[in-house]
Amino acid sequence: MSRHELDARRLLCPLPVIRTQDAIAGLTQGDELQVVCTDPGALNDIPAWCRINGHRIVETRQQDDEIIVTIEVG
Amino acid sequence: MTAPQRKAVALISGGLDSMLAARVVMQQGIHVEGINFFTGFCVEGHTHAIRKKDQSKNKRNNALWVAEQLGIKLHIVDVIDEYKDIVINPKHGYGQNLNPCLDCKGFMVHKAWEWMQNNEFDFIVTGEVMGQRPMSQRKDTMPVVQKESGAGDRLLRPLCAQHLPATLPEREGWVDREQLLDFHGRNRKPQIALAKRFGFTDYAQPAGGCCFLTDKAYSTKLADLWQARGERRYELDDIMLLKVGRHLRPQANFKLIIGREEGENKFMEGYRKQFIHFRCVSHRGPFVLLDGTPSDADIELAARIVARYSQGRDDDQVTLEVGFTDGRMHELQVSPLPSAEIHDEWHV
Numbered sequence A: 001m002s003r004h005e006l007d008a009r010r011l012l013c014p015l016p017v018i019r020t021q022d023a024i025a026g027l028t029q030g031d032e033l034q035v036v037c038t039d040p041g042a043l044n045d046i047p048a049w050c051r052i053n054g055h056r057i058v059e060t061r062q063q064d065d066e067i068i069v070t071i072e073v074g
Numbered sequence B: 001m002t003a004p005q006r007k008a009v010a011l012i013s014g015g016l017d018s019m020l021a022a023r024v025v026m027q028q029g030i031h032v033e034g035i036n037f038f039t040g041f042c043v044e045g046h047t048h049a050i051r052k053k054d055q056s057k058n059k060r061n062n063a064l065w066v067a068e069q070l071g072i073k074l075h076i077v078d079v080i081d082e083y084k085d086i087v088i089n090p091k092h093g094y095g096q097n098l099n100p101c102l103d104c105k106g107f108m109v110h111k112a113w114e115w116m117q118n119n120e121f122d123f124i125v126t127g128e129v130m131g132q133r134p135m136s137q138r139k140d141t142m143p144v145v146q147k148e149s150g151a152g153d154r155l156l157r158p159l160c161a162q163h164l165p166a167t168l169p170e171r172e173g174w175v176d177r178e179q180l181l182d183f184h185g186r187n188r189k190p191q192i193a194l195a196k197r198f199g200f201t202d203y204a205q206p207a208g209g210c211c212f213l214t215d216k217a218y219s220t221k222l223a224d225l226w227q228a229r230g231e232r233r234y235e236l237d238d239i240m241l242l243k244v245g246r247h248l249r250p251q252a253n254f255k256l257i258i259g260r261e262e263g264e265n266k267f268m269e270g271y272r273k274q275f276i277h278f279r280c281v282s283h284r285g286p287f288v289l290l291d292g293t294p295s296d297a298d299i300e301l302a303a304r305i306v307a308r309y310s311q312g313r314d315d316d317q318v319t320l321e322v323g324f325t326d327g328r329m330h331e332l333q334v335s336p337l338p339s340a341e342i343h344d345e346w347h348v
């Protein structure tokens, strides 16, 4: 298992989702990906994308103007 | 020997038609996955994400939502760069505004066809309905999409298949043509009835089209951008900025993008390093970006216009801060431009 980070700040949806999807394509099951974004839409869209594609949301939190989504690759 | 599981990739826009088309095919035991293209012009999300007053609204991405309702995977593909050529040089021209629908459809089906081959899928599904859209969904243009995309008879349009010649999936018996539909024209009742049958109660029905290019005001701004630059070219940032603010072009060599509310101001501040920008110091006022190549006199004029849009519009002097792309900052004191001197034709 390895941990990775993705900077999706200032990108508007659906770009954070697309970047997440592309990053996950290069990871293996059990890896963890932390995505940092600023578009509040990502709060809905990344978890929705994960649900339909079989990945697990470990945590979502909001810190100042940033949204941090942690995903476990399924 | 059992027949192999056939697989289809469905173009999912987020609207009702593509949702129904995918569902009709799934009903016949086909494994379906969705594909959605991000061109930069999609109506989804953006302006909602930017404008503060809209932030409380539901910001769901309809394509993702549809995929979830259908229980299928969704692949979102970034086609921003490749799509430029479609918008700039559409072989079949534009629709009512700068929407190159026929070229766009051909392009998207082509991308889906490539994806289909790379992922060993068997055919492509779209939610097109014959006679529904004036440009891309006509009896004479539907074969154009089929041909130019390269998809040929691996392109199935389940909602109007009975009006079209049988495609490979039908001829091979992967799907039963009898169970496909014969929708036609602009009447939405059959779609609504079918949605009800499938138990879909909450779905999006885009009025004009699926993207900003069908919007008159948006197309005018894009045309203005091209004219001012003397060439038909754009970057993602350009087309994003066309969605925010009030656009004013006092002269051919520059335009101002004036934030209309807090959310827009904040979004535009993200472009500080790429554009000359203005902020009011002495009063409350909008954040403003300047796009173009202004002279010193133009900066002064721009500052007076910005002052006009600030709370100091009726005062003698307004103090502004001007930031340049190399990081230099200047403070300027100007008198707000009288409203009579803000010409109507400046509004893009």
Ligand code: SF4
Pocket (backbone or CB within 6 Å): B099, B100, B101, B102, B104, B105, B136, B209, B210, B211, B212, B213, B214
């Ligand atoms: S409305 Fe926009 S996205 Fe839809 S077909 Fe036309 S150009 Fe393409």
